[in-house]
Amino acid sequence: MAWVRDNIAAMKGYVPGEQPSDAGIIKLNTNENPYPPSPRVMEAIRAVTPDRLRRYPDPDANVFRQAAAKVHGISPEMIMATNGGDELLALLFRACVGEGDRVAFLNPAYSLYPVLSAMQAARPVALPYEINGGDWRLPEDIFKLNAKLLLIVNPNAPSGTLIDRDMLARVIGGFPGAVLIDEAYVDFAPTSALELVGQFANLILLRSLSKGYSLAGMRFGYGIARESFLRELYKVRDSYPCDAVAIAAARAAIEDQAYARGTWEKVLQERRCVTEQLRNMGFVVPRSHANFVLAQTPAGSDAERLYQRLKDRNILVRYFPQPRLADKLRITIGTPVQNGALLEAIGELAKEMLFRPHKDSA
Numbered sequence: 001m002a003w004v005r006d007n008i009a010a011m012k013g014y015v016p017g018e019q020p021s022d023a024g025i026i027k028l029n030t031n032e033n034p035y036p037p038s039p040r041v042m043e044a045i046r047a048v049t050p051d052r053l054r055r056y057p058d059p060d061a062n063v064f065r066q067a068a069a070k071v072h073g074i075s076p077e078m079i080m081a082t083n084g085g086d087e088l089l090a091l092l093f094r095a096c097v098g099e100g101d102r103v104a105f106l107n108p109a110y111s112l113y114p115v116l117s118a119m120q121a122a123r124p125v126a127l128p129y130e131i132n133g134g135d136w137r138l139p140e141d142i143f144k145l146n147a148k149l150l151l152i153v154n155p156n157a158p159s160g161t162l163i164d165r166d167m168l169a170r171v172i173g174g175f176p177g178a179v180l181i182d183e184a185y186v187d188f189a190p191t192s193a194l195e196l197v198g199q200f201a202n203l204i205l206l207r208s209l210s211k212g213y214s215l216a217g218m219r220f221g222y223g224i225a226r227e228s229f230l231r232e233l234y235k236v237r238d239s240y241p242c243d244a245v246a247i248a249a250a251r252a253a254i255e256d257q258a259y260a261r262g263t264w265e266k267v268l269q270e271r272r273c274v275t276e277q278l279r280n281m282g283f284v285v286p287r288s289h290a291n292f293v294l295a296q297t298p299a300g301s302d303a304e305r306l307y308q309r310l311k312d313r314n315i316l317v318r319y320f321p322q323p324r325l326a327d328k329l330r331i332t333i334g335t336p337v338q339n340g341a342l343l344e345a346i347g348e349l350a351k352e353m354l355f356r357p358h359k360d361s362a
Contacts, residue, residue, distance in 0.1 A: 011118035014111060017318055026341055028332040029316040030216075031157075031185075031292050035266065035335070037214040037249070038259040044252035048245050057244040064242075064251045068222060071254055072194060077227040080234070081250070083241045085184055085208040085221035089116060092149065092204065094236045096178045097122045102147035106138070108325055109153045110182060122148075129159075131324065133296075134286035136161040143174055150175050153182040155189050158320065158330045160288025168193050172200045178229075179203050184221075185290035187212030187264055188271075194224065201226055211291055213253040213260055220250040267291050271333045277343050278331075281350055292332045301353050303327050306346070309353075313345050 001009065017030035061081035069076040082088040089112065097103055099121040105113040107126040117124040125147055130137040136159050142150075152171070155162045172179045183205050186192045197203055204225035210216035220242060223230065242250075253260065275285050275293055282298030297303045307319035307329055318330040333339065 005121075007118055007121040011115065014115045018316055020316065022314070024314055026315045026334065026338045028334050028338065028342060029318040029330075031211055031290070031332045032216045033211055033214040033263060033267070033291065034333070034338060035214060035263040038253055038256040040252040040256045040259070041215070041249045044248040045245055048248055052244045055244075056240050057242060057247055059240050061242045061247045061250070064220075064222075064247050064254070067251045067255050071257060072224070074194075074197075074224070075227070078197065078224055078230070080223040080225070080230045081242050081247070082221045082223065083238070083246075084210070084219040085182070085206045086112065087237075087241060088204075088206050088221055088223045088233075089113075089151075089180070089182075091233045091237055092178065092180055093117075093120050093122075095233050096149050098148075101149075103149045103151070104142075104145050104147040105151040106142075106153070106156070108158055108320070108322070109151070110157055111320075113151050128324075129156075133284050136286055138163065138167065138171070142171055145175060147175075148177040150177060150179045151182065152179070153184070154193065155183075155185045155289040157185065157290065158292070158318070158325065158328075159286050159294045160185070160290040160292060161286055162189055162191070162289040165191060165193060165196065169196055169199065172196065172203055175202070177202065180206060182206045184208040185211055187260070188267060188291045189289035197224055197226065201229065204229055209250050209253055212264060213250075214263065215246075215249060215253055218246045218249050220246045267333050270336060270339055274331070274333060274339050274343070278346075281346060292330055294328055294330050296328045298350075301350075303329055306349060306353065309349050310342070310345055315342055315345055317342075 064081050065076040065079045068079050093116045097120045101122045102125050103117045103122045104125040104127060107128050114124050127139050127142055130139055168181065179202055181193045183192055193205060197205060204223050206221065206223060208221045209218065271288060271293065278285050278295050284296035285293050297306055303326060304319055304321065307317060310317055
């Protein structure tokens with residue numbers, strides 16, 4: 001189509017995980033929280049009046065910003081509400097990245113990053129993690145970068161590994177452009193980069209209510225940065241990015257910290273159990289700080305075949321047919337019943353597929 005930009009015609013779009021309509025499927029492929037949102041969320045949704053739907057929503061989602069600021073101990077002016085975390089990424093590219101500019105990100109990481117780079121006709125710089133079994137380390141090249149934007153998922157997706165704050169500070173302090181730390185999974189991790197925002201004017205954090213607060217269906221995220229940084233992003237955002245129902249639900253969710261933390265603890269407990277049992281079956285599983293694990297299949301097995309055989313049993317996990325991930329499955333942590341069904345199915349398939357333990361699977 002001659003009227004489409006050349007870079008758009010040439011690129012491949014982002015491919016989301018499968019979203020089946022069959023309620024009988026055990027869905028462990030897109031990292032949703034397996035537990036429902038706080039009951040306060042449903043109360044807040046039911047309280048939305050027809051008049052609130054008739055009118056445009058608050059463009060800044062101030063009631064949410066105030067609630068989130070209280071939780072994080074920061075000023076509401078340091079928070080920007082967005083239509084999912086992906087909108088914050090789009091705004092950052094729109095504001096900071098021009099045609100031909102370099103955009104750096106770690107690899108493997110969130111597969112939307114190269115897509116956004118292609119949309120801007122930017123030059124992607126993929127920095128490969130140094131991977132040795134379950135050990136994922138930052139490449140030394142990250143300290144020599146010259147780019148307009150650096151994107152780091154922490155905890156990382158798809159590995160679940162965590163970069164400590166001191167290391168992040170070293171990276172941010174030496175980088176000349178904007179740095180986004182994607183903390184979509186931080187609710188399941190022991191630390192965050194929140195305290196670094198006060199140290200670095202070029203830093204922005206991405207937060208999401210999809211994972212920790214069970215609102216993936218609402219599409220609500222937010223950024224945390226200095227007010228001066230956010231002021232530039234407001235210039236390029238949509239007029240009313242978050243709808244009235246989503247704002248009400250998000251506020252109720254983040255205010256009910258006791259409920260949210262209760263679900264996080266249940267996920268962490270199940271994560272430990274799933275990791276241990278997968279390792280006992282010969283999988284190599286890095287220590288995860290997210291609500292999923294990345295499991296390298298045992299020697300002699302085929303990850304894609306195992307993914308398909310699980311799917312045949314109505315169990316969905318995520319398979320990435322790309323270099324350095326093609327021998328692995330990303331498995332969302334579900335409820336004890338869901339995880340039990342998954343592990344039982346893998347155990348049965350192991351006999352059929354003749355798994356052999358890795359030498360480094362202990």
